[in-house]
Amino acid sequence: MESVICQSAANPSFLSAEGFVGLIFLLTVGIIIFGAVIATMSRRLVRCVAGLALCFTGVAGVYYFLLSPFIAMMQMLIYVGAVSILIAFAIMMAEPEDHSGRSIKGSVLASPFGFSIGALFFAALSILALKTEWQSFPKQGSGDIEQLGKALLTTHTMVFELISIVLLMAIIGALVLARKGRS
């Protein structure tokens, strides 16, 4: 493969530090795949949420490999710490009691149909990623937290304010929706 963009073309051995880092990367990818399989194929919703948290932990590790420890920390805080717990609370409130294998759709067609659609998307995106001749540009700046904060409060101030309004509306809307039926 000629079009592969690699930052270093070394061929590290298993015993060197780079080889160990590569092993940890493979472990992270394994955690992601394992978590995603549990999250989509488990019959009980509680196990799905546990798989989702595991998968998000692996994604945080991938963010660490992509030189963004701040985003990795936010991933752990927001997804693993908040969203998964929120979904777990919803399951505790609303999970139906019968687990007679009805978690995957009862129709014979739905599961193979969904599997083929997902596999098709995965194959198409992977082929696209591997076949394209990616072009790299010279870097301006390092992308650390200082530059992130400056960009957030100068160039992207409008988006920052809009996302605050969206979050405020989400809070109010969630309160209104969840309170409505309560007498």
Added chain:
Amino acid sequence: MSILNLYNCLEPYLVIGALLFGFGIYGLVARKTVIGMLIASELVLAGSSVNFMAFNRFLAPNPTIGQLFTLFIMAIAAAEAAIAISIVVAVYRNYKSIDTEDLVDLQG
């Protein structure tokens, strides 16, 4: 390109993103409960975030843009999860079920 040097290359990250996206699409189609579909949609969002971060590290000239995109995706995903779960609670209160096959009042 050896298997231990994969973390320095762009394509493995894109394949991971595609994998998460494919799992999410499968879950969205095949899941029977609303909460299961919400979990699958979170996987789709995680896949797109991984793609943004990969392009941010390897291709983009300014390495803050992709990180900001990922932060905004996280904020949108948190808001979406909160709204979706309050809707699930409201639906459960009315129908006593979160199965998608029970929520067919508009089917006529």
